[in-house]
Amino acid sequence: MAEPKTAELMDKIVSLCKRRGFIFQSSEIYGVINSFWDYGPLGVELRKNIRDCWWNDMVRRRDDVVGLESSIIMHPKVWEASGHVGGFTDPMVDCKASKQRFRADQIFFADVVVEGKTVGYVTVLESERIAEELQEKAETFKRKKAIQGKLEPIKARDFTEATPEEIPLIPSPATGEPGSLTPPRAFNMMFETHVGALSDESSVAYLRPETAQGMFVDFKAIVDTGRVKIPFGIAQIGKSFRNEITPRNFIFRSREFEQMEMEYFISDDDDWAKWHRYWIDWCRDWLVSVGIPASALSEYNHPKEKLAFYSKGTTDLMFKYPFGVQELWGIAARGDYDLTQHGKASGQPMEYFDDVKKKRYVPHVIEPAVGVDRILLAILCSAYCEDQAPNEKGEMETRVVMKLHPRIAPIKVAVFPLLKNKPELVKKAQEVRDLLRPYMTVFYDEAGAIGRRYRRQDEAGTPFGLTIDFDTLGEKGPELADTVTLRERDTMKQERVKISDLVSKLMERVR
Numbered sequence: 119m120a121e122p123k124t125a126e127l128m129d130k131i132v133s134l135c136k137r138r139g140f141i142f143q144s145s146e147i148y149g150v151i152n153s154f155w156d157y158g159p160l161g162v163e164l165r166k167n168i169r170d171c172w173w174n175d176m177v178r179r180r181d182d183v184v185g186l187e188s189s190i191i192m193h194p195k196v197w198e199a200s201g202h203v204g205g206f207t208d209p210m211v212d213c214k215a216s217k218q219r220f221r222a223d224q225i226f227f228a229d230v231v232v233e234g235k236t237v238g239y240v241t242v243l244e245s246e247r248i249a250e251e252l253q254e255k256a257e258t259f260k261r262k263k264a265i266q267g268k269l270e271p272i273k274a275r276d277f278t279e280a281t282p283e284e285i286p287l288i289p290s291p292a293t294g295e296p297g298s299l300t301p302p303r304a305f306n307m308m309f310e311t312h313v314g315a316l317s318d319e320s321s322v323a324y325l326r327p328e329t330a331q332g333m334f335v336d337f338k339a340i341v342d343t344g345r346v347k348i349p350f351g352i353a354q355i356g357k358s359f360r361n362e363i364t365p366r367n368f369i370f371r372s373r374e375f376e377q378m379e380m381e382y383f384i385s386d387d388d389d390w391a392k393w394h395r396y397w398i399d400w401c402r403d404w405l406v407s408v409g410i411p412a413s414a415l416s417e418y419n420h421p422k423e424k425l426a427f428y429s430k431g432t433t434d435l436m437f438k439y440p441f442g443v444q445e446l447w448g449i450a451a452r453g454d455y456d457l458t459q460h461g462k463a464s465g466q467p468m469e470y471f472d473d474v475k476k477k478r479y480v481p482h483v484i485e486p487a488v489g490v491d492r493i494l495l496a497i498l499c500s501a502y503c504e505d506q507a508p509n510e511k512g513e514m515e516t517r518v519v520m521k522l523h524p525r526i527a528p529i530k531v532a533v534f535p536l537l538k539n540k541p542e543l544v545k546k547a548q549e550v551r552d553l554l555r556p557y558m559t560v561f562y563d564e565a566g567a568i569g570r571r572y573r574r575q576d577e578a579g580t581p582f583g584l585t586i587d588f589d590t591l592g593e594k595g596p597e598l599a600d601t602v603t604l605r606e607r608d609t610m611k612q613e614r615v616k617i618s619d620l621v622s623k624l625m626e627r628v629r
């Protein structure tokens with residue numbers, strides 16, 4: 119698979135997604151609603167394939183994980199017990215001059231110190247080069263103000279660390295001028311709604327900000343079905359909603375997104391670190407199995423002092439997106455916190471009777487939590503490739519090709535009759551299309567030059583193309599009759615394959 123490349127790659131991917139029908143901005147005809155996205159014909163197939171692969175590997179192919187689909191709106195007490203009503207906040211800062219809003223922990227500043235004396239402040243937004251950018255800005259500041267003396271190395275801090283005295287002196291990232299940033303305020307990211315006809319305090323409910331709480335709240339109901347024994351997991355795929363302060367980077371951080379989460383319950387005296395490691399490795403291997411190169415993945419261990427008090431450890435699998443290395447999949451060891459909280463708040467102890475150990479306890483949990491959209495973006499970034507290919511006249515030109523893994527490619531095979539005005543070719547091509555359709559997604563296209571039809575499918579990431587030509591009809595002799603040209607997207611190599619062998623040959627490669 120191709121290596122993810124640098125920043126301008128993002129623009130190319132966004133434009134290809136629109137052009138080919140992977141992803142559009144929501145409500146575009148009304149001037150868009152920021153950070154909500156629509157998935158077009160190719161996008162929805164890709165999403166579905168990602169979800170299906172995960173579900174098959176996580177649930178159907180295992181004995182120890184079962185599925186769940188809980189409701190998006192749950193009893194409001196769920197979110198009190200889980201800590202989301204009180205604590206699911208991000209620190210928000212307003213710039214009064216530009217009316218822009220920022221997350222305080224994404225604004226970085228430093229005092230400009232010349233020979234021991236602070237002479238001003240510089241600010242940058244979170245990026246790959248925070249320290250370098252702040253240093254450059256500090257040097258420019260000193261030069262512009264014609265300050266003499268030696269500039270000391272800058273020390274970057276985020277805005278949550280600014281003292282009340284410093285806040286008025288720190289320049290806004292929007293205007294470059296100090297004096298307009300407000301102190302950080304806690305902003306709860308849950309979307310509120312009302313259930314029923316009355317809109318008052320008593321009817322407040324929330325759109326879930328994560329799917330995980332469904333698994334905790336239904337823990338007892340699932341244990342009571344008798345299908346599961348510790349250690350076991352409950353998995354769920356579904357939409358989550360967060361009123362993010364600074365959604366950005368295309369679909370990376372949006373306000374409506376889809377999560378695939380699994381809560382793996384283990385006994386209270388089991389080796390949680392062993393299970394944590396097991397799930398980190400499982401998640402990494404799974405990402406590789408859908409076409410993300412291992413070389414673009416890394417691990418980030420949250421420092422102990424930044425963990426919630428109940429957390430034993432959290433490791434994020436990071437992906438090298440074009441805009442920087444960012445969290446893709448979080449794998450958290452959450453102890454018995456969630457079940458204990460719901461046990462206390464509901465008055466129904468979330469205990470499990472272990473008939474092997476002959477004891478009752480509240481299980482501990484390991485939680486791998488990932489966003490479908492973040493995986494999809496990582497897949498698109500990994501797949502985007504430009505190479506050289508001959509055009510109709512045999513001249514080399516740049517070809518854009520999405521090297522999507524056949525497992526998740528939206529369309530598995532494209533079927534082309536060489537010419538659309540030859541009924542025998544069209545009929546044969548439609549027979550081939552109908553032969554393959556029960557097994558895989560097939561795209562049938564008879565319009566335009568064959569080379570252009572291939573290019574469109576290269577951009578859609580279709581791994582195989584089939585051309586039905588006069589040889590197929592037996593015009594060059596019986597040995598080529600009922601054979602077609604099979605073209606492989608990445609190598610552009612072509613081979614002649616018998617129609618009767620197509621199903622088995624292709625199934626082997628798209629599974």
Ligand code: ATP
Binds near residue numbers: 362487
């Ligand atoms: P971040 O720090 O990036 O906001 P988080 O640590 O709050 O993420 P979790 O609460 O651990 O994220 O959510 C689990 C997973 O859900 C994340 O690893 C990510 O893949 C996905 N996710 C979280 N928030 C968003 C979002 N706003 N848009 C898209 N995906 C998201």
